[in-house]
Amino acid sequence: MGSCEFCNLSSEDEQWLFYTSDFWKVYLADKQDYIGRCIVVSRRHCESLSSLYLQEWDDLKYTIDLLEKVISKALDATMFNWTCLMNNAQKKNETCAHVHFHLRPRYKESIKINDQVYYDEEFAHHYKNDKENKLDSESGEVLFKILKHCMTKMN
Numbered sequence: 001m002g003s004c005e006f007c008n009l010s011s012e013d014e015q016w017l018f019y020t021s022d023f024w025k026v027y028l029a030d031k032q033d034y035i036g037r038c039i040v041v042s043r044r045h046c047e048s049l050s051s052l053y054l055q056e057w058d059d060l061k062y063t064i065d066l067l068e069k070v071i072s073k074a075l076d077a078t079m080f081n082w083t084c085l086m087n088n089a090q091k092k093n094e095t096c097a098h099v100h101f102h103l104r105p106r107y108k109e110s111i112k113i114n115d116q117v118y119y120d121e122e123f124a125h126h127y128k129n130d131k132e133n134k135l136d137s138e139s140g141e142v143l144f145k146i147l148k149h150c151m152t153k154m155n
């Protein structure tokens with residue numbers, strides 16, 4: 001499956017993997033436009049929500065619960081925006097697709113990472129699609145360690 005993005009992640013991409021379950025993988029997104037943004041990816045090729053097996057939904061439920069708990073605890077997120085869009089695979093004409101979800105934590109209050117303060121300027125509104133990455137690479141690594149540490153403690 002040479003043209004599949006998720007089957008061919010670089011080792012650089014794979015370093016942002018912070019949780020693996022039987023059926024799902026969770027990565028910290030490279031674009032941190034919303035702090036703690038993650039992507040939850042099906043481990044098998046599966047093109048649509050309707051093609052998921054019940055065990056995968058069960059495992060997804062567990063994964064969502066865990067992620068929301070971890071990010072609430074670690075970053076004091078107020079709530080979460082979840083989206084499942086699946087547009088890019090069509091754009092790139094990929095031969096396989098993996099159902100995946102984008103998780104954007106949302107914050108009523110400011111949040112501090114690596115001594116820098118961030119605001120969710122659109123809180124209580126639809127997330128902005130063209131928002132820039134807020135974290136430099138050092139702060140991204142700090143965030144990853146915070147989430148990974150919290151995940152290890154709570155799972």
Ligand SMILES: [Zn+2]
Pocket residue numbers: 001004005006007045096097098
């Ligand atoms: Zn694939």
